[in-house]
Amino acid sequence: MRIAYLGKKGKLKAAMAQMGTVSKEDRPKVGQHANEVGAKIEAAFAEAQARIAGASGGAGAGIEMLKQERLAKLKRYNEDPQIVAKYGKDAAWGGKFENVTPIAEALKKFPPLKEGEQPKSETAFGKVRIAARMTLRRDQSKKLIFLTVQDQDASMQVALWNQKLNEQTLALLRDTLDLWDIVGFDGELAYTQKGEPTLWATEARILSKCILPPPDKHHGIHDKEIRYRQRYLDLIASPESRRTFILRSKAVARTRRYLDEKGFLEVETPVLQTIPGGAAARPFKTHLNALGIDMYLRIATEIPLKKLLVGGLEKVYELGRLFRNEGVDYSHNPEFTTFEAYQAYGNLDDMMALTEGLVSTLAQELTGSTTITWRGKPVKFAAPWPRLDYCELLKKHAGVAYDDEAGLDRKLKELGEDPSGMTHVDKIDAVFGSCAEEHLWDACFVINQPVEMSPLCKAHPQNPKLAHRFEAFAAKLEIANAYSELNDPIEQENRLTDQFGKYMNDDLDLLSEYQDQIDKDLADLENRVNSLKASSPITDAETSSVAKVLAQLKEENSLVKNLVRYGVHIAHNLVQSGKLGSNQKFADAFKNFARTSEISDRSRKFLVDLRSSNQSRHKDLLKIFERFSDPSLLIDRDFLCALEHGMPPAGGMGMGIDRITMLLAGADSIRDVILFPLMRPEEKQP
């Protein structure tokens, strides 16, 4: 790089290229000499450059040069006297362009050729105006240029020919029209001699200039990062991407129409909530300045929608964005789109009919078949979908009964997971997730989940241990989830309280263990240091550095212990306050947590540092404290109050639009069906 200015044919460079012929022993000498010469030339060059600097901006390099070239053409086009006379100032930045015919429609004006029929290039099929982006250019000569242009749905050929188009316009466009410019054409439709439907332009003007170089005209953009970050490029360059997002839009519109036709009312409920309820995910936190309170982005729409059932709106749905502060992978994006629908006086059966009806309709209408192909394998969506019993699936694929605690533990260990610290429900879920879900390929309903897994769901009418619930799966993905909704406020409160109390009890145990562990660790460490000291003589410097480390560790451990003691204290208070149904009590306990004098400033700072650092040593401790402040465990009094006014029995269902779209569009990743998926921000150049 240092002697790049010598150019590809620079003498020094040519000499360096001969290095391979120099004997190995002589290479260092030659190289050293070359460096000396190179440094001298470089210095002289730098000096010369410094003298010239300021005189001009320099040629510029790379993308900047390409941009300058396009800007020069823009200027030339905009300042052309004819263009100014016809369109006024800044013509290349366009304006309203009326009566445009979509390319797909223009193409329909060409009568289909019969087998073996020669197209008559002299016959015209009418005049149209089109507006489109120019993606390919084939200059035959100064008199004839073929272009390929594309609009949203189709592409076609345009010819700029001196027999049809004014010579001056042709000459100007020949010099100033770049790939990816957006152009408006008036012209006649006629075949070429080779039978290509073509618009023979009689008038053409640039409507918008593309001043950055476009990607490879044939390969398009392969870099997925660019496709996600700059989706507009992907949409222009990849027809399949355009098709996917058009399909997604149609799927959303069709879903709305399907629900509307069934008499559902579309409603909108708050995205900003004080208690993010209805699901067990962690929420995004934000702050409302006006009221000085923390708020959360919704993780589900379930609770407000049920309040509307109480209010007498009998069939409601909301289609919109949910936000979950969880992992990101091929089937999860932090913000995603679902719809939830609730039907008063209905139950699970209505929701099944709704789900399989809607999804098979979408598949049929948008892909032309109720069987689609995903990752190379067919997935059947034709209704009715099989109903599969959760516990039977568990038994069949994992070989354990859902209430067989020891069997579940055994299976988990087989799978390489540690069952300790997991709740019974976690275990069932983990085993089901690893053993059974992978067999759920064709669309199906999994029913009769254990009731503990479904806190907002009615128990099964025939078996109080089971939930009256289904999860719909296709291609191993969960695509929908439905309940016969729980409307008994007392039962509902008990379930929420149980869920909360369970966590607190577990955490209490964990904290005690943690405290013991810390004592043990520190003792071990001291023993090891002592035995080291005893076994081998060490220098004073070493002694003092060991002492220093040990002191640091002790200090850290005392801070951790302080935290643990405090955590135990809170957990005790919370659990022993008996009935935890009162949201206020819980909130007060948290206020205490933040303010208490029992937790020293140093410990609090330590906790803050712990949160911001990626240190994994005290990850478990941190997790427990995170759980103490987990807003999804807050008990929503308002919701219980609504239920106390009477909610009609109802069926409710939620469906993931992104995942349905993935399946319908054949997309491997959720990022391929979200226009602007979450990406880590790029580092800004200063």
Added chain:
RNA sequence: GAGGAGGUAGCUCAGUCGGUAGAGCAACGGAUUUUUAAUCCGUAGGUCCGGGGUUCGAUCCCCCGCCUCCUCACCA
């Protein structure tokens, strides 16, 4: 969070057992009046992701960091 792959011209990608980086497309100049990823001749274009180290010499080897993808884990 763990492991694996990757980051080279505007785009798509080669390459260097460490000796000063190449092709196609795009760009620029020219030829060409029915092409269609047009063709032909010529020209220019690079912080080889960033920072350190080893070396006469690093795009290549070593260390640290950033970003992306894939697999797994987490996420009803």
